[in-house]
Amino acid sequence: MHFFRWTRGVGRGVSADTLGESLFRWFSTLVALGVVGVLVLIATLLFFEAEASIRVFGWSFLGGTVWNPQPPLLFGALPFVYGTLVTSALALLFGVPISLGIAIFLSELAPSWIRIPLTYVVELLAAVPSVVYGLWGIFVLAPVMRTSIEPFIQGIFGFLPIFQGTPIGLDKLSAGVILAIMIIPTISSVSREAFLAVPDSQREAALSLGATRWETTRLAVLRYARAGLFGAIILGLGRAVGETMAVTMTIGNKNVISVSLFDQGQTIASWIANNFTEAETPLELSAFIELGLVLMLMSLIINIFARLMVARVLRQGEGAA
Amino acid sequence: MALKLHVESLSAWYGEKLAIQDITMDVEDHMVTAVIGPSGCGKSTLIRCLNRMHETIPKARVEGKVLLQGEDIYAASPVSVRRRIGMVFQKANPFPTMSIYDNVAAGLRLNGVRNRDELDKAVLESLKQAALWDEVKDSLDKSGASLSGGQQQRLCIARALAVKPEVLLMDEPCSALDPIATAKIEDLIFDLKKDFTLVVVTHNMQQAARVSETTAFMYLGKLIEVNNTRELFERPREALTESYITGRFG
Numbered sequence: 001m002h003f004f005r006w007t008r009g010v011g012r013g014v015s016a017d018t019l020g021e022s023l024f025r026w027f028s029t030l031v032a033l034g035v036v037g038v039l040v041l042i043a044t045l046l047f048f049e050a051e052a053s054i055r056v057f058g059w060s061f062l063g064g065t066v067w068n069p070q071p072p073l074l075f076g077a078l079p080f081v082y083g084t085l086v087t088s089a090l091a092l093l094f095g096v097p098i099s100l101g102i103a104i105f106l107s108e109l110a111p112s113w114i115r116i117p118l119t120y121v122v123e124l125l126a127a128v129p130s131v132v133y134g135l136w137g138i139f140v141l142a143p144v145m146r147t148s149i150e151p152f153i154q155g156i157f158g159f160l161p162i163f164q165g166t167p168i169g170l171d172k173l174s175a176g177v178i179l180a181i182m183i184i185p186t187i188s189s190v191s192r193e194a195f196l197a198v199p200d201s202q203r204e205a206a207l208s209l210g211a212t213r214w215e216t217t218r219l220a221v222l223r224y225a226r227a228g229l230f231g232a233i234i235l236g237l238g239r240a241v242g243e244t245m246a247v248t249m250t251i252g253n254k255n256v257i258s259v260s261l262f263d264q265g266q267t268i269a270s271w272i273a274n275n276f277t278e279a280e281t282p283l284e285l286s287a288f289i290e291l292g293l294v295l296m297l298m299s300l301i302i303n304i305f306a307r308l309m310v311a312r313v314l315r316q317g318e319g320a321a
Numbered sequence: 322m323a324l325k326l327h328v329e330s331l332s333a334w335y336g337e338k339l340a341i342q343d344i345t346m347d348v349e350d351h352m353v354t355a356v357i358g359p360s361g362c363g364k365s366t367l368i369r370c371l372n373r374m375h376e377t378i379p380k381a382r383v384e385g386k387v388l389l390q391g392e393d394i395y396a397a398s399p400v401s402v403r404r405r406i407g408m409v410f411q412k413a414n415p416f417p418t419m420s421i422y423d424n425v426a427a428g429l430r431l432n433g434v435r436n437r438d439e440l441d442k443a444v445l446e447s448l449k450q451a452a453l454w455d456e457v458k459d460s461l462d463k464s465g466a467s468l469s470g471g472q473q474q475r476l477c478i479a480r481a482l483a484v485k486p487e488v489l490l491m492d493e494p495c496s497a498l499d500p501i502a503t504a505k506i507e508d509l510i511f512d513l514k515k516d517f518t519l520v521v522v523t524h525n526m527q528q529a530a531r532v533s534e535t536t537a538f539m540y541l542g543k544l545i546e547v548n549n550t551r552e553l554f555e556r557p558r559e560a561l562t563e564s565y566i567t568g569r570f571g
Contacts (some may be wrong), residue, residue, distance in 0.1 A: 112379065201414040205477070207377055209428035209484060210404030219427060223418045 050290035075287035083265035090176025099187035102254030109196035126185035142169035153238025183236035234306035244269035331385035355533035405488035413473035415465030451479035471502025
């Protein structure tokens with residue numbers, strides 16, 4: 001009897017509170033939909049603001065190499081797209097092997113007493129503000145690059161066009177190194193998840209064939225998790241493409257398309273951050289916004305691609321389990 | 322009868338928990354030895370100790386000796402031991418990202434075999450030995466995961482056989498399979514002892530009686546009785562064995 005009274009009491013309490021309940025429900029729904037709304041709004045506004053520039057330059061905006069705020073007004077995005085792609089590629093080149101090493105160590109090799117603290121430390125790298133990475137890049141990395149690393153590379157591979165010119169330290173290579181450090185937490189933690197999702201029965205299959213630890217990782221873990229791994233790398237790429245502050249501080253900021261990694265450059269994000277406030281004409285402003293739209297689309301495509309890959313992995317994992 | 326494996330005073334732990342205790346038994350060459358007992362009696366742990374798979378689990382520990390042709394496997398490297406003593410698991414675990422061919426060839430490639438003819442020959446032979454060849458000969462490029470459960474288990478057997486192990490350990494190889502697939506694997510076990518020595522863990526007493534020459538009965542981590550299979554089932558020496566095989570517990 002007591003039990004029934006108790007439930008009825010709760011039931012009555014809920015119905016008495018219907019107003020709060022529905023308010024709460026409406027508020028949750030509203031903020032959730034609001035996020036979608038904001039995204040759509042940003043994209044739409046960017047598009048409308050960029051319309052003038054799109055109308056004037058068309059596709060040649062993407063191929064143009066000049067940014068001329070004086071008449072004749074001419075704006076092109078190519079040096080920034082180029083800088084973005086080069087620094088992001090460098091970031092992947094340096095960041096992916098290190099991230100994979102970390103992820104393999106954390107999921108396959110590390111004893112449990114070191115696994116958890118190390119996982120936290122790696123993820124803490126993601127918590128360092130990007131302006132701090134930038135400062136570190138300027139005051140620590142750049143001098144080392146200028147005086148030691150770049151001359152050293154030049155001494156050996158100086159005949160290659162990508163390593164020619166005077167080492168300055170603030171250049172595409174340094175920006176790539178900073179970006180690599182910044183994407184390590186993303187890539188290593190997502191790929192670690194993918195490795196942990198590999199069933200132990202797969203590892204046992206390899207071990208029972210007489211595989212060593214590394215062979216087991218290669219045969220059972222890396223292959224099984226390959227789609228997740230790919231997703232992790234793409235997520236890291238997404239972060240590298242959009243990163244602004246640290247790159248702006250280390251890339252040297254020069255609007256040129258040059259082959260040498262020891263030359264300064266410019267990314268979409270660094271160019272906007274550095275010069276947006278100095279836009280002199282409505283058309284230049286519109287061109288800046290179109291640049292932002294290009295960047296947003298690049299990130300969006302990369303992210304959608306990455307999520308599809310990760311989703312495929314999860315489905316695969318369930319299917320095999 | 323030639324002796325293949327000799328297990329002496331073998332104990333194994335998971336952390337602090339003792340899983341098997343002081344087990345001494347022999348496994349004869351070119352014979353099927355069955356290990357039976359109720360769930361949790363340590364029979365899987367026992368065979369995982371025979372190719373040093375037990376120690377791959379964190380905090381797992383082993384004491385005692387396992388002699389393969391007189392050599393202590395715990396004095397050798399685990400990798401070389403596992404190349405001589407293969408294993409098939411309870412749940413079929415083919416590599417899903419690999420083709421049927423690559424699954425079977427995986428162990429050989431680990432051993433550095435690159436010659437295509439040699440691989441082709443070994444894959445053919447192993448799939449035939451595993452009684453799978455006729456069913457997959459036209460689809461060797463398909464994923465190992467595309468096969469049925471029973472076929473996957475035979476693929477795993479073929480994969481284990483391809484490296485020509487001396488001993489094949491099977492940890493409840495039929496427990497996830499339907500009766501028809503089970504019968505196929507049992508026939509296979511019978512054929513395989515021509516070329517290999519087998520140790521089969523099973524919770525199914527009829528299966529043990531059907532396929533094995535020797536049966537070991539385990540209970541609560543201890544080896545209660547090991548004997549010729551017919552003897553063990555018809556005239557058990559221990560009261561515990563008798564009550565298990567007559568279905569009074571388990």
